[in-house]
Amino acid sequence: MTRNEAERAIALGRVQARADIAHGANLLIAGEMGIGNTTPSACLICAFTGADAEAVVGTGTGVDDAGRARKIDAVRRGLVRAGSFTDGINTLAEVGGLEIAAMAGYYLEAAEAGVPALLDGFISTAAALAARAIEPRVTDWLLASHLSFENGHRIALENLGLAPLVDLQMRLGEGSGAALVVPLLQASLKLHAEMATFAEAGVSEA
Numbered sequence: 001m002t003r004n005e006a007e008r009a010i011a012l013g014r015v016q017a018r019a020d021i022a023h024g025a026n027l028l029i030a031g032e033m034g035i036g037n038t039t040p041s042a043c044l045i046c047a048f049t050g051a052d053a054e055a056v057v058g059t060g061t062g063v064d065d066a067g068r069a070r071k072i073d074a075v076r077r078g079l080v081r082a083g084s085f086t087d088g089i090n091t092l093a094e095v096g097g098l099e100i101a102a103m104a105g106y107y108l109e110a111a112e113a114g115v116p117a118l119l120d121g122f123i124s125t126a127a128a129l130a131a132r133a134i135e136p137r138v139t140d141w142l143l144a145s146h147l148s149f150e151n152g153h154r155i156a157l158e159n160l161g162l163a164p165l166v167d168l169q170m171r172l173g174e175g176s177g178a179a180l181v182v183p184l185l186q187a188s189l190k191l192h193a194e195m196a197t198f199a200e201a202g203v204s205e206a
Contacts, residue, residue, distance in 0.1 A: 031175020
């Protein structure tokens with residue numbers, strides 16, 4: 001896509017985040033719909049982390065070894081064509097996708113508003129890397145919900161300095177992993193706020 005298209009997609013993501021926050025959301029989750037978007041996501045993860053395509057590219061929707069080899073080749077060729085990765089928006093335009101750019105904008109707006117965003121899997125984490133390339137402080141407002149089955153997800157999370165809350169070997173995307181973790185977060189908050197200490201409960205520590 002062009003840089004202008006990438007900027008418009010980022011702006012669209014920002015608009016959606018603002019709308020969600022205006023409706024009272026205090027935790028934001030972005031999910032994607034699409035086929036083939038693990039390939040541009042792998043490109044972005046390689047571009048922003050410096051990892052090799054062999055380490056990042058997985059099987060996606062279930063391709064065989066030959067299909068994975070083609071994906072690795074496509075990622076490497078895309079990275080060569082793109083050249084420099086110093087500009088986050090240009091990198092999104094060169095090797096990303098519109099939905100990934102919109103998710104990056106969603107995370108950027110969440111951080112600007114001081115609202116945490118819960119990452120889903122491989123694709124949303126690629127979008128988070130792109131958001132960080134645009135505004136490094138975005139990572140202060142990101143949480144990792146789970147570790148995806150996709151090869152490069154661990155690489156991306158470690159590069160962001162994030163630890164996943166669970167490892168369920170999921171690879172569906174669409175925000176599903178993050179949605180599953182929300183009840184865990186809610187339970188954790190409830191325990192933190194309401195669970196009595198030994199002293200409050202009258203329990204002897206002897």
